[in-house]
Amino acid sequence: MAKLRAAIIGAGQIARKSHIPNYLSMGDEVEIVGICDRNIEAAMSAAAENGIPDWFSDHKEMLKMVKPDIVNVCVPNKFHYAAVFDSLDAGCHVLCEKPPGISYKEAELMMKKSEECKRLLSYGFHLRHGENVRIMKEKALNGEFGQIYFVKAEWLRRRGIPGWGNFTNSDIQGGGPLIDIGVHMLDIAVYLMDYPEIDHVSATSHDLIGKRKGVGLMGDWDPDKFNVEDSLFGFIRFKDGSSLSISNSFALNMKEKDRKNLEIYGDRLGASIFPPETFGEERSMLTNTEYPFAKDDDLHFKSLLNFVKACRGEAELLVTAKQGAYVQKMVEALYESSLRGEPVRL
CATH class of the missing domain: 3.40.50.720 (NAD(P)-binding Rossmann-like Domain)
Incomplete structure (x- = not known):
């Protein structure tokens, strides 16, 4: 060919x-x-x-x-x-x-x-193309989690405001950390949850750190041109009763420089994605299983x-237009809720 x-x-x-x-x-x-x-x-x-x-x-x-x-x-x-x-x-x-x-x-x-x-x-x-995600998707399809009722997603940076490009320009980017790095975590979460129908979305966002000069771990930013959120915290409830929380930041006063994880909670099994581990019960014993072989090359x-x-x-x-639109709908609703100061029903 x-x-x-x-x-x-x-x-x-x-x-x-x-x-x-x-x-x-x-x-x-x-x-x-x-x-x-x-x-x-x-x-x-x-x-x-x-x-x-x-x-x-x-x-x-x-x-x-x-x-x-x-x-x-x-x-x-x-x-x-x-x-x-x-x-x-x-x-x-x-x-x-x-x-x-x-x-x-x-x-x-x-x-x-x-x-x-x-x-x-x-x-x-x-x-989405990581071996860690593939392992957990296979478990979800096989019913090993049982009913997935809650997923916790976070990607937080202590001082990770990009000092280049248009990342702090809302007109060009559409937002800050949610639309830049948070979308990755939302994408993995709903992929594993199999895209349940959304009931309502609630969020708060803040720009208290980005609008003043500070230490930058990803270059220096101009606080006078910073017009996006530096952090956003949201909650999504689905019509099947399950829920998803999302926490992300470019700048947050926390210990680590960068923290990224996604946790899955089902009635039979729980899991963490970064690194991949599962937590369950077998023969009246609590079990934790690591997957050290889940190494990835360049995901790009x-x-x-x-x-x-x-x-x-x-x-x-693997990633379809329909799935992308679903994630975009969540992003838009989270921003709308944080702006309005009240939940948004979809």
């Missing part, structure tokens, strides 16, 4: 450090035929550094000229919708970086467009490889 012709929209950090090198490592599967960026110098330099034959400042022109089979969208969140929609309209399969967009409406429209065009649309929820690579294989019809797409 011929190589898939890939085009990249966005020549920033995620494209240069993940998408481009990973595609170049798939020599027999993919060839990168074009890259574009509104900053034409960024596109030119990325092309020169990686042997990409064509570069552009406009993605519509690139789609018309190089006629790719697949497109990777690596632009800031605000611009996901237009890039994805136009790429699908051009007949391409699309992998877009997370989150799907700024709003649930955008995610839903992109999902419907992919269905209309009969093209695959996936999102860069690369943590696994995400891209799954997308490529799915486009070739050789694998099932």
